[in-house]
Amino acid sequence: MSIPEQEIKNDTIPDFAQGIRYFTDDSHEMKKFGQAAVIGAGQSAITEVNDAAVYQTLLAADALRYLTLQVCSSKESGHPGGFASSAEAYAALVMLGHTNIVTEVGHHAPGFYSAMFLDGSLEEMGIYSVEDMMARFRERHGLLGHLSGAIPGLLAPAGPLGQGQHFAMAGAYLHPDKLFPFTLGDGGMGEPYVLSSMMHFHTAYPKCTNFLPVLVWNGYSQEHHSMVSIKTNGQMTAYWKGHGFENIILVDAKEFDGASQPGDYVDSTAFALPGRLAFTRAVLEQVKYAADAAMNGQLTVFIIKQLKGAGVHAAGAKSHNLYPGDNFGKANIAQALQKRALPPRAWQLVRDNFERAGGGPAVKTVVTEFELALPELGELPKQTFPIGEKAVPSTAMGALVGEVGKRDPRFVVTNADGNEASGMKNVNEALKIRHPTADALYNQAPEGRVYEPLSEDACAGFAAGLALFGSRALWLSYESFVINGMPIVQTVTQAMAELRRKTPSIVMMFTAGALEQGRNGWTHQRPEIENYMAAMMRNGNFYSLFPCDANMIQVAYEWAVNTFNKGIAIIASKSALPVYTTMDQARRAVEDGAIILYESSGYASDRNNNRSVVFAVTGDMVLLPVFEARTGLEQQGYKVRIVSVVNPRRLYRPLDVAWNTVSQSDGKFMSDADFDAMFDASIMIAVTGGATGSLEPVMLRSRAALRDVMGWKRGDTTASPQEIMAFNGLTSSGIIDRVKQLSRA
Numbered sequence: 001m002s003i004p005e006q007e008i009k010n011d012t013i014p015d016f017a018q019g020i021r022y023f024t025d026d027s028h029e030m031k032k033f034g035q036a037a038v039i040g041a042g043q044s045a046i047t048e049v050n051d052a053a054v055y056q057t058l059l060a061a062d063a064l065r066y067l068t069l070q071v072c073s074s075k076e077s078g079h080p081g082g083f084a085s086s087a088e089a090y091a092a093l094v095m096l097g098h099t100n101i102v103t104e105v106g107h108h109a110p111g112f113y114s115a116m117f118l119d120g121s122l123e124e125m126g127i128y129s130v131e132d133m134m135a136r137f138r139e140r141h142g143l144l145g146h147l148s149g150a151i152p153g154l155l156a157p158a159g160p161l162g163q164g165q166h167f168a169m170a171g172a173y174l175h176p177d178k179l180f181p182f183t184l185g186d187g188g189m190g191e192p193y194v195l196s197s198m199m200h201f202h203t204a205y206p207k208c209t210n211f212l213p214v215l216v217w218n219g220y221s222q223e224h225h226s227m228v229s230i231k232t233n234g235q236m237t238a239y240w241k242g243h244g245f246e247n248i249i250l251v252d253a254k255e256f257d258g259a260s261q262p263g264d265y266v267d268s269t270a271f272a273l274p275g276r277l278a279f280t281r282a283v284l285e286q287v288k289y290a291a292d293a294a295m296n297g298q299l300t301v302f303i304i305k306q307l308k309g310a311g312v313h314a315a316g317a318k319s320h321n322l323y324p325g326d327n328f329g330k331a332n333i334a335q336a337l338q339k340r341a342l343p344p345r346a347w348q349l350v351r352d353n354f355e356r357a358g359g360g361p362a363v364k365t366v367v368t369e370f371e372l373a374l375p376e377l378g379e380l381p382k383q384t385f386p387i388g389e390k391a392v393p394s395t396a397m398g399a400l401v402g403e404v405g406k407r408d409p410r411f412v413v414t415n416a417d418g419n420e421a422s423g424m425k426n427v428n429e430a431l432k433i434r435h436p437t438a439d440a441l442y443n444q445a446p447e448g449r450v451y452e453p454l455s456e457d458a459c460a461g462f463a464a465g466l467a468l469f470g471s472r473a474l475w476l477s478y479e480s481f482v483i484n485g486m487p488i489v490q491t492v493t494q495a496m497a498e499l500r501r502k503t504p505s506i507v508m509m510f511t512a513g514a515l516e517q518g519r520n521g522w523t524h525q526r527p528e529i530e531n532y533m534a535a536m537m538r539n540g541n542f543y544s545l546f547p548c549d550a551n552m553i554q555v556a557y558e559w560a561v562n563t564f565n566k567g568i569a570i571i572a573s574k575s576a577l578p579v580y581t582t583m584d585q586a587r588r589a590v591e592d593g594a595i596i597l598y599e600s601s602g603y604a605s606d607r608n609n610n611r612s613v614v615f616a617v618t619g620d621m622v623l624l625p626v627f628e629a630r631t632g633l634e635q636q637g638y639k640v641r642i643v644s645v646v647n648p649r650r651l652y653r654p655l656d657v658a659w660n661t662v663s664q665s666d667g668k669f670m671s672d673a674d675f676d677a678m679f680d681a682s683i684m685i686a687v688t689g690g691a692t693g694s695l696e697p698v699m700l701r702s703r704a705a706l707r708d709v710m711g712w713k714r715g716d717t718t719a720s721p722q723e724i725m726a727f728n729g730l731t732s733s734g735i736i737d738r739v740k741q742l743s744r745a
Contacts, residue, residue: 012344016117016351019130021070021328022341029055029273030343037352038095044359045097049284053095056353058280059342060091060118063350065269065311066340067114067130069333071143073313074134076327078145081309081319083111085218086183088268088280089304090115092287093181093214099358100171100366102156102182104164104194106146107222107320112154113143119354121153121363149468149495153362153369156468157495160487161188166461168211169201170469174410175367179291181212181302186228187221195243197458202244202299204434204451212294213301218308219265220317229265236303246298249290251282253306261307269311269339312336371501372470375408377561382554385579391550393572393620394423394511397557401474402430404561405449408472414451414459415476422476422511423574460485460508464492467506472561479510479571479690480517480526490536493567497541497662505566509557511574515621515689515725518718525715525724527690533569534693537649540658540665542567544694545590546618548597548644549579552586556646559590565664571690573621575721580623580644593650593670594678598627598642600634610706610743614641614681615735616698618648622689625725628732633739643678645686651675651697675701683742685710689730706742710735 013020026034033055038046046053064087065080072078082105083090093101094115103112116122117133127133127143136142143151147158156167168182188194198213217236219229228236237248253268254261256279261270268279283304290302309319313326313336328334342350359365380400385391398419405411413419419427425443432448443450451462456477463475475485492506510529517524536542543566547553553572560568580597581589589595594616604612613633615626623642630640645651654669670678684704686695692711699709710730718724725731 014344014348014351016129017344017347019134020347022338024341024343026343026345030346034059034346034349037349037356039353039356041356043356045357046095049281049288054277054281054284056349057088057091057095057284058276059346060095060350060353061087061280062311062340063118063342063347064091064111064114066337066342067117068110069312069336069340070130071114071134071137072110072322073327073333075138076322076324077138078110079107079321080110080312081314081321082185082216082218083108084312084319085306085308085310086214086216086304087111087311088283089214089216089287089302090183092284093291094354094357095284096288096291097358098179098181098291099362100155100178100180102164102167102171102180103147103158104161104188105183105185106158108183109143109145109147109158110137112147113137113151115354116151116153116362118350119153119357119361120351121361124152124363148498150498150500153366155366155368156465157491159491161185162194162457163461163488163491165194165198165211165213166458166465166488167468169198169208170462170465171367172208172211173205174372174466174469174471176208176210178367179210179212179295181214183214183216186215186217186219186226189215190221190227193455193457195240197453197455197461199243200453200458201462203436206436207297209294209297209299212290215301215303217303217305220308220320222320223317240301244299245301247290247293247300248303249286249300250303250305251286253279256282265305265307267307267310267315311340368469369501371503374472374504377404377407380404380558382558382583384583385550387579387582389579390576391579392423392574392576393547393550393553394509394574395426396550397509397553397570397572398424398426400554400557401427404472405431411472412449412451412463412466413474413476414463416452416454416456416459417478417481418452419450419476422478424476424511427476456481456485457488461488464488464506467504468492468495470503472504473506475506475508477508477510478512478524479529480512480514480524482510482529483526483532486529486532489567493536493542494539496565496567497539499565499663502564502664505560505563505568507557507560507568507570509570509572511572513571513573513619513621513689514712514715515721516573516575518720518724521717522715527712530571530691531693534648534691534696536567537652538657540662541565543569543647543649545570545647546694547572547586547646548620548623549577549581551579551581551583552589552646555583555586556590565662571619575621577620589644589646592674593647594643594645596641596678597623597644598630598640600639600641603639603641610682611637612639612681613683613685613739614643614679614704616643616645616679616684616686616695618645618688618694619690621721622687622725622730625730625732625735626687629735632732632736638739641681645695645698648694648697651701653701656697656700676703680704682706683739685735685738687730687735688712689725708738708742710738
């Protein structure tokens, strides 16, 4: 029988349990198997799977369920159902000492918070009791609705589905002595690439099996049956086996059901106690087997199959989340809490086990609570190209990438479309493509450090995961395909903004911009992603860099690779283009945000004469028609200044950017005086070969009465960059006409 909190003597309730609404008396089993924590003082895991260990694992599962539901009910909001069906598996991992646990399911957040509360990690953020936890749940500076980078003890954020495996694989790569389980919902299996990304990773890193997918197969997605709910156990096993998994360990609650529940998915909490203990024992034993196999070189998955919502207020998709009015006064919620109620002594037992598991509270032990030691890079050897010569920007950067790889043995480059196609064959030559087939012609080697899954999601995910977990990485891509991997970069960059530690920035370089891909047509002409990234610049820790030549791209990459807790995208061409800057000028441009590349003799910035023109340009190839237009305008009596906008984040006003809200904050912005000195003119035209969002800061701050923007409109198949520029109005004649139209305004 459950007992309301007010009827329990306060001196019997542990301080951390203050706020729990219902308790129960000690049971016979509690008296028999709960006299002392099975993870003893000084231990980090259970020593054997015996009756006491099984019983205390069940207590932990019920404690997780109870907290998840009570905390969600306190705010009439949150998602208790999915995690509830995984509770035995999560509890088993902890009891076995495996606490570096990741998830791809943001809706499991209240369950993960409950685990961090039970092991004491949340005390780091001032949450000492259940009352504190309820007060801070789904509140600013508290326990937000989905996992972030800020919660003590949690390794990675979770939000968009299909991402958790990337973090687990990054952890496994960096820490071969530890297991990285990650929970995957059967709804999330519908996302692209989840299993194929693990299959490719295993092919590339066959010895790196110390990550463990834990499939929570509960039959339901967010609002309906999951798409894999109709699979039989045999079909599910074959599905994973078909993706290269050697061990598919499946524990189905149906096999332990003595209550004759209908359907393929059942609620283990509805079993009589002997059935519950038998199910929990099977989970504990099989999780141990799966973990041991994964740590010993066998690609393994553990699948727990039980009904979504097991042990909470509702079943199936109806358990997914709470709505306004779903509070403690609702009969189904009160009854569920009463059924899951534990004795006060049981709460202390669970706290003791969770505090000791893995060697201590997660906030003190999991790998992401520590900064990974990074090899010093020193100054990178850059090649200086003379002004006026032509050089390929991407190739110039590639030489530096190879050097970073030589100086940092953990460094990984990811790419889907081929570095050679981006003018960066030198990266492959220096670091080798990781492939089981050694082939010198293609720069392939089994121990290579260029990771090439044919999925931008997998490329971005592994690189971003490595950066979040403390290591250097680089994602290279064609700009046109970036959208397939950008969501996880955005997730990680946001997490980095909240981290309580330094970690290397996630660095990207996107080549083969729209202007270079004429014959490939519009499928390879998608610079609209630049607007996505331009919007992210306002977050405070994201930067789009547009180096204008082969000297500047080297400086830009060196700057990026030495930063922390940022997302940095470098956008440049793979064609031989003129060099405009010295190395010193390039450094100043990256730091200041922009640089004057050209100025007519006698240029004056009088905003009233309608004869001074400043071009603010992002990009490299698009400078060609701008310089051509300069010649024509000067012949017509205009004075021209050409400014390369290199680091537009620096050109915003401080009030435009949430720079002071992020970790490792950067508050450097160009002053009004410096901005005016650089951009003042009677006519200002912002020009880009891509999307125009990157030029927003210039348009915001320009005081020119006559101003306009010229940029990308739409792609098409063309024979040359000049033709695609003409299709978009980016020609010297088009630019001259725009200036003349403005000057007559």
